[in-house]
Amino acid sequence: MCGIAGEIRFDQHFADVRTVVDMTEAQSRRGPDGEGIFSLGPRCFGHRRLSIMDLSHRAHQPFVDNQLGMGIVFNGAIYNHHELREELKGAGYQFASTGDTEVIIKAWHAWGPKALDRFYGMFAFALWERDSGVTYFARDRLGIKPLYYSLDTRRLRFASSLPALLVGGDIDTSLDLEALHHYMSFHAVVPAPHTILRGVRKLPAGSYMKITPDGECSIKEWWKLEFNRSEDDEKRSFEDWKSEVLGALRVSVKRRLVSDVPVGVLLSGGLDSSLITGLLAEAGTRDLRTYSIGFEAVDAEAGDEYYYSDLIAKHYGTVHEKLHIPADDLLRSLPDAIAAMSEPMVSHDCVAFYLLSQAVSRHSRVVQSGQGADEVFGGYHWYPPLTDINDPAKGLDAYRRVFFDRSHQELMGLLSPDIRLDDASSHFVERHFARPGADSVIDRALRLDTTVMLVDDPVKRVDNMTMAFGLEARVPFLDHELVELAARIPARHKVAEGGKYVLKEAARAVIPAAVIDRPKGYFPVPALKYLRGDFLTFVRDTLDSKAARERGLFRRDVVESMLEAPDSHITPLRGSKVWQIALLESWLQTRGL
Numbered sequence: 001m002c003g004i005a006g007e008i009r010f011d012q013h014f015a016d017v018r019t020v021v022d023m024t025e026a027q028s029r030r031g032p033d034g035e036g037i038f039s040l041g042p043r044c045f046g047h048r049r050l051s052i053m054d055l056s057h058r059a060h061q062p063f064v065d066n067q068l069g070m071g072i073v074f075n076g077a078i079y080n081h082h083e084l085r086e087e088l089k090g091a092g093y094q095f096a097s098t099g100d101t102e103v104i105i106k107a108w109h110a111w112g113p114k115a116l117d118r119f120y121g122m123f124a125f126a127l128w129e130r131d132s133g134v135t136y137f138a139r140d141r142l143g144i145k146p147l148y149y150s151l152d153t154r155r156l157r158f159a160s161s162l163p164a165l166l167v168g169g170d171i172d173t174s175l176d177l178e179a180l181h182h183y184m185s186f187h188a189v190v191p192a193p194h195t196i197l198r199g200v201r202k203l204p205a206g207s208y209m210k211i212t213p214d215g216e217c218s219i220k221e222w223w224k225l226e227f228n229r230s231e232d233d234e235k236r237s238f239e240d241w242k243s244e245v246l247g248a249l250r251v252s253v254k255r256r257l258v259s260d261v262p263v264g265v266l267l268s269g270g271l272d273s274s275l276i277t278g279l280l281a282e283a284g285t286r287d288l289r290t291y292s293i294g295f296e297a298v299d300a301e302a303g304d305e306y307y308y309s310d311l312i313a314k315h316y317g318t319v320h321e322k323l324h325i326p327a328d329d330l331l332r333s334l335p336d337a338i339a340a341m342s343e344p345m346v347s348h349d350c351v352a353f354y355l356l357s358q359a360v361s362r363h364s365r366v367v368q369s370g371q372g373a374d375e376v377f378g379g380y381h382w383y384p385p386l387t388d389i390n391d392p393a394k395g396l397d398a399y400r401r402v403f404f405d406r407s408h409q410e411l412m413g414l415l416s417p418d419i420r421l422d423d424a425s426s427h428f429v430e431r432h433f434a435r436p437g438a439d440s441v442i443d444r445a446l447r448l449d450t451t452v453m454l455v456d457d458p459v460k461r462v463d464n465m466t467m468a469f470g471l472e473a474r475v476p477f478l479d480h481e482l483v484e485l486a487a488r489i490p491a492r493h494k495v496a497e498g499g500k501y502v503l504k505e506a507a508r509a510v511i512p513a514a515v516i517d518r519p520k521g522y523f524p525v526p527a528l529k530y531l532r533g534d535f536l537t538f539v540r541d542t543l544d545s546k547a548a549r550e551r552g553l554f555r556r557d558v559v560e561s562m563l564e565a566p567d568s569h570i571t572p573l574r575g576s577k578v579w580q581i582a583l584l585e586s587w588l589q590t591r592g593l
Contacts, residue, residue: 003027143205172199272370
C-alpha cells in the first residue's frame, strides 16, 4: 500500500520534478517506508512505499523494466500475483523481485489492458511505455484504491490523494456545483469523475485511462457489475446459495492473507467483522490480533459495542485491544481527521476509523475489515420495502426518501440565493437506475449502492483514515468474485428477515449465534450526531468564522436556526445536518480554500 504521484507534460516542457517531489512527500503517511522518483523528459513519477509484499529493495518503486521498456508506480495489492508470476514465467518472462508490482508490468506487456481482468485485488497505478510515450492509469473494480488527477491542455498531474494535488498548485479550486449538490443531498456521496473542486477529477472505479504524448485522453470501463440471472440461478435452492456464499468468502479471506507481515482484524462486534475473524481463525491464523473502539454515550445512545466484540475475541482467543476515546480526545482529533480526508466525508465514523487506525498502526500493518457486506448482501433498512415496488419511478422516489439527506427544495432553501442548481442527485440516480443489467427496483438500488455509494463513502473513508497511519486495510466482502456471486442471488434471499439473510445463515456455520441474531448496530460516534457543549461550539465557531461568512455558501438565517436546535435537523440516515455543513466548511478551510 502506497502513495503515488506524477506529472505528464504535453507542451514540450520537461516535467516539474520539484512539484512531483512535493506531491509525493505530501503522501508520506501513506508510505512511510521509502520513496522514489523517476523522471525522463515530459514525464515524472513519484512513489511512497508501505512495505507489505517483498520487503527488499528489489521491489522499490518507481519500478522500471528497461528490457520491456515499461515502468510503473502502483498503490494496492494483487493477491494472486504468485499464480500470475508462474504463468508468466511459463511464457518466458523473467523476474527480479518477488512482489506484485513487477507482475503487473509483465502481465501488461503480455496481455495489454486485458491483464486487468486477471488481477485479483485492489489497485490504482500509472504504467508508462517508453517507446510509444503512452501512459495508462487503472483503478480496481470497486474503487478500493483512489486515483485523483487534474488535466488541461498543458499537462496531467495525478496522485493518490486530492490534497497532494493541491500541494502542486495551479489548480482550479472553485466549487464544483454538481458535486456540491451530491454532497448536500446524496449523503455526501460525490460520484466519479466529480470531486468537490472543479479542477480535480477522479478516475471511476473499474476504469482505465489512456494518455497519449500529445494529451489525447480516453477513459474506458473495463468492469461492470450486472444483476442478470440465469434460469438455473432462479431455481437454485437457498441452501445452495448459502453454501456458495460461505465458500466464496472463505476463499476471499484466505486471499487477503497474502502478505509478508501479519494480518489483523478491525473488529466492531457486528456480523461482518466477526465472520472475518472466525474465518481467519478457521484458516489457522496464529496470534490473531483484533481491535475495537468505543466512545462516550450521549443521552441514551451507546458509544460502543464492546459486549459483542469481547464475545468474539474470547470465543476465538484473539489478542484483543479495546480503545476507549474520551470526548475531549475525540474533539481534539477532529481537525486532524478532517485533514486526513481527501474529500469531505460526513459519516461520523470517519473520526472513529481515524483514531482506531492510529492505535492499530502501533501493532499491525495490515488488517481485514468488514466494509461492503451491507451493500453487497442487502443489509440496510431501505432495501426490503423496495422489493414490493415494480414501477421504476416509484422506486426512485422510495430510494430518495430513505437515502437522501434533504430534498432539492430544502437544499435550495439552505444555499445562498445566488447559487442556482438543477436536481443533480435525483438525475444521477435516475440515470443509474435506467442502465441495463438490473431489471428490478431492488437490484437497481443494490447495484447503485455497491458500485457508487460504497466506493465514495465507506471504502473511501477506510482508505483515507487507515492510510493516514500507514495501515493497509483489506476488504474481503469486496472480492469481485464474491460481489459477482451476490449479484446473481435473487434479492429475496438477501433482504429477507431484515437483510443479509443468506449471509447470516451462512455465518451460523462459523460464528456464535448471539452475534448473528443481535440487533443491527453501526459504528457509533454519538457526539457528532447529537451536538452538545464543546462539539456544538466547534460547529458554531466553524460556521461563524470569517472564511465561512465570506464564502457565503449558506443562508445565515437558516444556519442560525439550525444551530439553535441541532437535534431537530437529523437526516433519514441518522446524521446531523448541522455537522454536514460544518464539516464541508472545515474541510475547505483546512485546505486553505
